[in-house]
Each structure stands twice: as C-alpha cells, then as structure tokens.
Amino acid sequence: MAPSTVDCLAGHLQPAIVGGGIFSALHVAQGFPLTPQLVGLNIGFLYAYGALTCPLEELSGRRSWTHNALAGGALGYIAFEQGLTGIPFGLERQFSMRRIPLATGAALVYGGLGGFLAIIQGKPL
Missing domain, CATH: 4.10.810 (Virus Scaffolding Protein; Chain A)
Known part of the structure; x- marks a missing residue:
C-alpha cells in the first residue's frame, strides 16, 4: 500500500x-x-490538490473525477478562509447577493475547476 x-x-x-x-x-x-x-x-496549491487525490483513490480503489472535485473544493475553502486566494471569475458579488458564504462559494468554484480538469484528463465518475 x-x-x-x-x-x-x-x-x-x-x-x-x-x-x-x-x-x-x-x-x-x-x-x-x-x-x-x-x-x-x-x-x-497544485501539489496539495494532486496529493489529496492519492488517499481518496487508494481508499476507493479507483480513479474518479469526484476525488479531484473534493480535493479542489477543500483546498479552495481553506485557502480562501486563510486569505491566501480569492474567488476566480469575479463571483464574490454573485455569491454575496444570493447570501452564499464566500468560503462556500470558493469551495464550489475550486471544486468545480478540479472536477473539470479531471474530466478533461478522462477520469470517470
């Protein structure tokens, strides 16, 4: 292992x-x-994102884009809360208007980006 x-x-x-x-x-x-x-x-950030997928793949016994989405979302949340990064694409205002906590919005955006990159790489669900 x-x-x-x-x-x-x-x-x-x-x-x-x-x-x-x-x-x-x-x-x-x-x-x-x-x-x-x-x-x-x-x-x-990119190394941590990739490294977080390792235990997820090992625990589940398979590769999946959901692992990448979870890793991206977790890192996005933590990095935003620590003031290390913002929310890409200027979405802060949209999240604020809809009363979505900004850290949650960061997790959604970074998780979506992680999942999207994994889908491009050909990872299955």
Whole structure:
C-alpha cells in the first residue's frame, strides 16, 4: 500500500511545478508582481490538490473525477478562509447577493475547476 502512495505523491511534483509556473506567469501578465510567495503558493496549491487525490483513490480503489472535485473544493475553502486566494471569475458579488458564504462559494468554484480538469484528463465518475 505504501509504495503506491509514495509513487502517487511523487508523481504530482512535476505537474505542480509546471502548472504553478504557468499560473504565476498568468498572474504576472495580469499585473501582479512576481514574488517567491506567489510562485510558492501556486506550486504548493497544485501539489496539495494532486496529493489529496492519492488517499481518496487508494481508499476507493479507483480513479474518479469526484476525488479531484473534493480535493479542489477543500483546498479552495481553506485557502480562501486563510486569505491566501480569492474567488476566480469575479463571483464574490454573485455569491454575496444570493447570501452564499464566500468560503462556500470558493469551495464550489475550486471544486468545480478540479472536477473539470479531471474530466478533461478522462477520469470517470
């Protein structure tokens, strides 16, 4: 059981570095300053997202996009509550108008993004 978990955790490192670099470049293109904190946060968030799917897949014995949605939602909630990230696509106002707590809205958005990325990768339900 342990070797597959280690392989899963190690397998998410390179995609997190590449994806974190891409997201950091997008932030800089939008006018944010390039800082080690920005790059570290992007890489760390993507690594944690991938790493959280490992125990879910091991517990269920299969790959599923719902694992990615749960991981994205949990991280989105925590990161928003800690002030590390905002809600993408300017949805704060929409959630506020509908009296949806913003942290819950962040979980919905990041969970949806995680599920969407997994569906693109071909993961089944």
